[in-house]
Amino acid sequence: MYCLAMFLTNQIQEERERERMEKENNNASVEVMSNNQVIYREQVRGSLKETNLEVRTSSERLKADAGLGTIFVKNLYLACDPYNLTIIKYLTHLGSPVTGYGVARVLESGHPNFKKGDLVWGITGWEEYSLITAPETCFKIEHTDVPLSYYTGLLGMPGMTAYAGFFEVCSPKKGETVFISAAAGAVGLLVGQFAKLFGCYVVGSAGSKEKVNLLKNKFGFDDAFNYKEEPDLDAALKRCFPEGIDIYFENVGGKMLDAVLLNMKLHGRITVCGMISQYNLKQPEGIHNLMNLILKRVRMEGFVVSDYCHLYPKFLETVLPQIKEGKIVYTEDMAEGLENGPAALVGVFSGHNVGKQVVMVSRECVSLKCAINGVLMAWRSTR
Amino acid sequence: MYCLAMFLTNQIQEERERERMEKENNNASVEVMSNNQVIYREQVRGSLKETNLEVRTSSERLKADAGLGTIFVKNLYLACDPYNLTIIKYLTHLGSPVTGYGVARVLESGHPNFKKGDLVWGITGWEEYSLITAPETCFKIEHTDVPLSYYTGLLGMPGMTAYAGFFEVCSPKKGETVFISAAAGAVGLLVGQFAKLFGCYVVGSAGSKEKVNLLKNKFGFDDAFNYKEEPDLDAALKRCFPEGIDIYFENVGGKMLDAVLLNMKLHGRITVCGMISQYNLKQPEGIHNLMNLILKRVRMEGFVVSDYCHLYPKFLETVLPQIKEGKIVYTEDMAEGLENGPAALVGVFSGHNVGKQVVMVSRECVSLKCAINGVLMAWRSTR
Structure with a gap:
């Protein structure tokens, strides 16, 4: 957003x-x-x-x-x-x-x-x-000891979005399970890596076999699946998260959100960054499983990166050393x-x-x- | 819940x-x-x-x-x-x-x-x-200087639900606008009164003319409407909240929630206590307007009163004097x-x-x- x-x-x-x-x-x-x-x-x-x-x-x-x-x-x-x-x-x-x-x-x-x-x-x-x-x-x-082009992505708005969304809105704890949709996107890739570096178990969904392979083999995700090849998203999530999801970084909306709601853990958090699957629809799809917000005491929160611009110096302080030490793949x-x-x-x-x-x-x-x-x-x- | x-x-x-x-x-x-x-x-x-x-x-x-x-x-x-x-x-x-x-x-x-x-x-x-x-x-x-029967309601679970839901989950600020659905219910009536005593502008919805009258004339709500007589819930909410809603205390779900999502203010909060309109449906109605969570940076959170039992003494400390001073109508x-x-x-x-x-x-x-x-x-x- x-x-x-x-x-x-x-x-x-x-x-x-x-x-x-x-x-x-x-x-x-x-x-x-x-x-x-x-x-x-x-x-x-x-x-x-x-x-x-x-x-x-x-x-x-x-x-x-x-x-x-x-x-x-x-x-x-x-x-x-x-x-x-x-x-x-x-x-x-x-x-x-x-x-x-x-x-x-x-x-x-x-x-x-x-x-x-x-x-x-x-x-x-x-x-x-x-x-x-x-x-x-x-x-x-x-800071000019990194390629200047990085300020269009990793060190720019997508990087800040991933950082603020994950650390400020998701309230993560080490060891928690994190699911990211559109995980091979500019923001998703970074959320996944921040979450891994922080000590979470991270699974992403993407729309092709190639992207899924990259998530698992290049970007260090613990697991990933191609949502287009899953006849049952609920079953896919249950396979990846037998104990449930602590944090969902929402980029897509629609059916994926409905399936995620069935798989949230107690006191889970859903951070809503985008709902890209819905933008071109005349009317967004209906979400049916919101009762799970009560049953699992889930917090669902939308955010816009511009509310977090004051954190940019803190973000650089965290991320620049990680880039220089090769801890972030970009x-x-x-x-x-x-x-x-x-x-x-x-x-x-x-x-x-x-x-x-x-x-x-x-x-x-x-x-x-x-x-x-x-x-x-x-x-x-x-x- | x-x-x-x-x-x-x-x-x-x-x-x-x-x-x-x-x-x-x-x-x-x-x-x-x-x-x-x-x-x-x-x-x-x-x-x-x-x-x-x-x-x-x-x-x-x-x-x-x-x-x-x-x-x-x-x-x-x-x-x-x-x-x-x-x-x-x-x-x-x-x-x-x-x-x-x-x-x-x-x-x-x-x-x-x-x-x-x-x-x-x-x-x-x-x-x-x-x-x-x-x-x-x-x-x-x-505390036995109030009728013992109050511990089935005002001083019991419905009271604690209203108190914890409003003060702990809604994060209210004085002067904010509050909307409560099923406002004439055991919990809704108390949320409304707590919100008024706290200094909020409070509107409730209920299912009959009599209830609406009671909300306005007996329980001190600033406004109320009969949802059964409103052909357009979005319009009803816009009439009651021309500047939008800061806090929605959700008891009903369904169409009311969808209409509320269109009327939330920036950084609004939706506290999900119940979705009573959905309990008897085979499949809950679809909610279409969740994109507003991003556009308005809204936090939506489910809660269950049993997570807040430790606050019961604090609750009594707040509410008992209000009862004795006649500030709460019950x-x-x-x-x-x-x-x-x-x-x-x-x-x-x-x-x-x-x-x-x-x-x-x-x-x-x-x-x-x-x-x-x-x-x-x-x-x-x-x-």
Whole structure:
């Protein structure tokens, strides 16, 4: 549920954009520059196709403005995630560049929190250069001895979602049993690894044999199953959790949730991060087994990562050492160049990518240490 | 959800009863006494009828046994509540006396926690005299300056359920908006009053015009509606809560829950005490609006009062002064004599009773203060 944060950010952005346009009209002296962009060209009907998007070069006047508190950035890496489709469909005007989470370098700053040369991650445009009109929603990148692209995933919003959802909402205890649906997704993979490192027994569900194999053999899950091949989800869960489930990290909703409710342990917790199986239905499926909330005294709680942004420093403190010690497996599928962005994003919906799909707009490695760590991590992830 | 506690208690009782019978067979010297009882005579099909029960006099040998830790009591007051039907249908053998919550005086004790003359409330039989084989589930009555019958309701399990559910599970804050379904029920009425005394805005739903009037005019609810007369529950809730609901005390489930989910405020809480509209359905109705748990970051939590028994002294500390100061409105409908028990219990299901239905097996007033308080409270409740 990044979308809510994204929605609010978009509201601020739009407001500021209007103010900027007004100012710009009164200030024709700003230099015109060329800017490659991925534009939302044609209304999405059903699934996303490359033809819905278009890469084109625009000429723009872009300049940070201290009066409006904007920052002008060069984009480096862009995140490709299922939520991008929601943003495109519901929050992007036809003819405008696609927006999403990304990593960027500040070229000019009109905001007191940022200065020229800073690296940031947050909501930006799918383009070479962006004017970020709500920079207070961006995080400054302080740790550059890991690949910068990690701030689109593991060290960005999906990482924070997994961390806050698991540690703050699930209230885990060592030795507890944890079930994660959509476990091979950006968030699920990290929840599973956090839970394993914390000392839980972890099982995930995913939608293909390959993903199930990866969960078990590469990402250290204790067990995993392909929900598409299970005629009876209740039976699958009983097989994996003969004693029941302490924690369910909910990403899918629908029939899986109903089956999980039958298998919760006393005082179990269901943390609701998403219900992806329900988003495209006219009416969400009915959930019938909520009586189990009483019988098992279960707590079910929805959360949105933006409520936990204050924990970002604590999150980095926990996760950065784990990354450097190779305790977290994280793989990326890097599309090079903005022109390959549309194909990379479309590929996410058909499961083409192996690991986190990123679009590299411009490569940047800020230190030798970062370069070495990058190579090391890439090597570890292929083992 | 008293039934779970009741089920566990029944399991202990049955085990002890077997042991007792064995002992008794070896000890024919214990005095045989006459005991009026309400017996489960004929299987309940659909709703409870008087003919399912029978009042009869048995001859029994009853004696507390220190070896088994039992206590022998004289029953004074018995609670009539909807949960009695569940107990009768699922936990009572044909030919055995009905069981339920009641108030009793100890005649003989074989348990170190109790002595002859003590007053207790807990699970007992619908009969003049009972041998309580699991007295550790009973509470000793220390405060006798209120009518003893209150320990079947306000100061017993329904009161504790309302108190623990509201204060421990709902995490209320002053000024919050509270919605209670089945608000005219034993628990709902008390939740509403606790919430009002705490400083919340309280609305309840009930199933008749009379109940709605009572909620508003006698029990101090800010508003109430008859769910049977509302063609659109969502609209009814929007009318009562234009800003949304902070706390929903859930007693009914089904369509009401689905409508409430559409009206929850950010960081709202749904405390699931019961889902009475669903108990008699083959399959519970589907709940479609759980996505709102994420959108509004709502916590939904089931609870069972037996998990909160340790809070009983704190509960009394809070509620006893409120009762004595007349801050809580509590009315009883007293059926006099065990022979009127079946009719009183059947009446509960057709809403015949006004206030908490109690069966008086034997009147007992332990102090003049209690008698005066009783009269005072009865007078207040008629105003």
